[in-house]
Amino acid sequence: MNLEPALAELSHRLGARFSRVPAALAQYGQSETHVTGGLPDAVVFPQSTAEVAMIARLCAANGVPMVGWGAGTSLEGHALALKGGVMVDFSQMNQMLAVYPEDMLCVVQPGITREALNDALRATGLFFPVDPGANATLGGMAATRASGTTAVKYGTMRDNVLGLEVVLADGRTIRTGTSAPKSSAGYDLTALFVGSEGTLGLTTELTLRLHGQPEAVSAAVCAFPSIADAVDCVIATIQSGIPMARIEFLDQASVEACNAWAGTSLTVEPQLMVEFHGSPAGVQEQTERFAEIAAEMGCTGYDWAKATEDRNKLWRMRHNAYPAILALRPGATALVTDVCVPISRLAEAVEETRADIAESPIMGPILGHVGDGNFHAILLVDKDDPAEMAVARRLSNRMVERALHLGGTITGEHGIGCGKLGYMAAEHGAAWDVMGQIKRALDPANLMNPGKMVRQK
């Protein structure tokens, strides 16, 4: 690595939008969870694709690693600069560039956040549905193939990114996709870059699919005597073809945490939180049919949130589940694991995980996007206590291994980052080597977010 000349040139070209002051770099060594490690040698704040391409060419010429940074909300340390180099902070590329209401598309820069995007869209009657909870940037959401509460209806980032502009490791800028709704013209590079966690290039522009704001919305919370009953209700609802917009699961411990944090008084039993979008009559019908199914599946309490303010309160509570759970143990850090399994195996996956956690000395509420077979355990740990960390890691590993055993995946939406690299071989076998071949083809010097995603030498 020929670091100093590269940094000197970047400093010269970017002026105040370049820094190597330790205080400015420190934040990039942290993550939302227990994962830490690696500091960049410098941070840059590009304002255009041309600047990103210039940065990439300079870094490439000098063998300097490049890592993209959005809002820093990822849960597996995706954006930690494990090999140093230049952190490319996209906070000054945060604009909506264009919106095409007739085509239900918009074009954004990668640094725009989910909430800012939806604020900017409000007047159009359209919205961008992918909602991972955190106010992440769209560039980061694409990089991790984020999803969240609404994926059961609207899909994940895989389904809602129509095209990208990407600066490659050698400084070339490419465009993937078009503004047409579909295409069969060539390899699906958009899908390849979405979820590649910054290891193949730096995203500088995204074309996103938008959706019409639903005419009517209704939501409900319902309690079940057991996890299996709640999950059976989800399966029956999906099979009956009722198009849920959200269907979220909270276990008893999550319900307790949410009650304490939000001042709510949900029954401390496994709960489903559902939402329906559609026409007034459609939503009414969906809601009634869901209530029937829930009753058949043994629902012990059904609470209705028709008014907007009640609904907002409900989803605010759900979105705050993470801080609510962290507050169960003041000073604790979270080791968050997310897996995804076929829906038919969800009840056993959740129940066995819950039994594992119950037998351990660690608190670990479980919650998730059960319409997708996706759930999370939030293990509350003292990250400076090696024994406790070892227990938490063992719990997390068992959960991941169980997901694989049940035909699922090691992560439904959080991604690989630093936390799951050790399981890539187990999930993908020889296909992991294919990922490595693709990485080497596009980034032979391993400069884009090195240390992640592919087998490390």
Add this chain to the structure above:
Amino acid sequence: MNLEPALAELSHRLGARFSRVPAALAQYGQSETHVTGGLPDAVVFPQSTAEVAMIARLCAANGVPMVGWGAGTSLEGHALALKGGVMVDFSQMNQMLAVYPEDMLCVVQPGITREALNDALRATGLFFPVDPGANATLGGMAATRASGTTAVKYGTMRDNVLGLEVVLADGRTIRTGTSAPKSSAGYDLTALFVGSEGTLGLTTELTLRLHGQPEAVSAAVCAFPSIADAVDCVIATIQSGIPMARIEFLDQASVEACNAWAGTSLTVEPQLMVEFHGSPAGVQEQTERFAEIAAEMGCTGYDWAKATEDRNKLWRMRHNAYPAILALRPGATALVTDVCVPISRLAEAVEETRADIAESPIMGPILGHVGDGNFHAILLVDKDDPAEMAVARRLSNRMVERALHLGGTITGEHGIGCGKLGYMAAEHGAAWDVMGQIKRALDPANLMNPGKMVRQK
């Protein structure tokens, strides 16, 4: 290429499931359209993944090209063996291997056809929605990223293939995806192989998403005074959030052809054919709201197909549009071009194409899946008349260039094959080189369907 030893060994190992008899090879040199060229040196009929891997290893060791063959229904000559080699005909790998109703998934071999698959699924209450018209194989549909009439609601092959088993150019077998509904574990290899037209590997197994058979279905045909009115009706319907299952456009010439072929008596005006899926009340509501929108947009005739037999007649007519149009000019061959544009540009794309064709001496009805911005021109030509072929090619080229100019793609669903390779650079620019880098990384000797998809030396 070390052809003879490879063929001798294949013949030895596969016995009657190997042939190099010219009569047996001739069919592989034909396509559904004007595209022809290239014959394989031999054809093999594997019965298992292990056999496909054996074939690939033998071909790789001897530098022999491999091309997969499904039902031969592709429209751009995708499966023509341009460089000779071994045709891998999947007709003896045509089984449904497993169905998981609770997870709404099934696992199939690549040689199963769309109709056979849906017959096998009938008792489950589930169906596989992607419907390109032709009774293609699922392996071929994945290879070309097929879509068709129902993509507007259920998505294309991109959205409905959850995982693949693929034999690579060097004989390695990999699995992509899992049975979980979503994943963020690594590069999306499933999406990379879907649409790669056999240039990266041979698909030996597919995990497919299934959908519940709709409780209620209704369909309608409505005539409009102009193409622009029909397209405006589509845009307004999409924006109003009405979830159409199908919305098809036929221009006057297509309507005439269908009437003549099927004995129907549709008004000879631009027509939309729509279908709604859902609950009885939902379908009722959607239908009424659509009828209102159609009336506002100047619909001049509205015909209702509530009864199953009327609906079947309608879609049989639509599915037979291709032979119906071919019959307009006995003995003619079709030069079929498909493009896809942003929906807001659809009316001008269709109208300008129609004007181009009208000024030419060639007959060329236009029809398409307008909910996706996707339409086809079926140019009827005497393929032995060079002057006429030149005119048809010029029309097709103008249509493709117009699609690019309007922000669209050179093919919405037919793929690249032999017909569209010349436009890859125009659509993708530097991203086409990235496709080439990926191809070379996975198939350095260029043995998988050579002559297709990437820049040819």
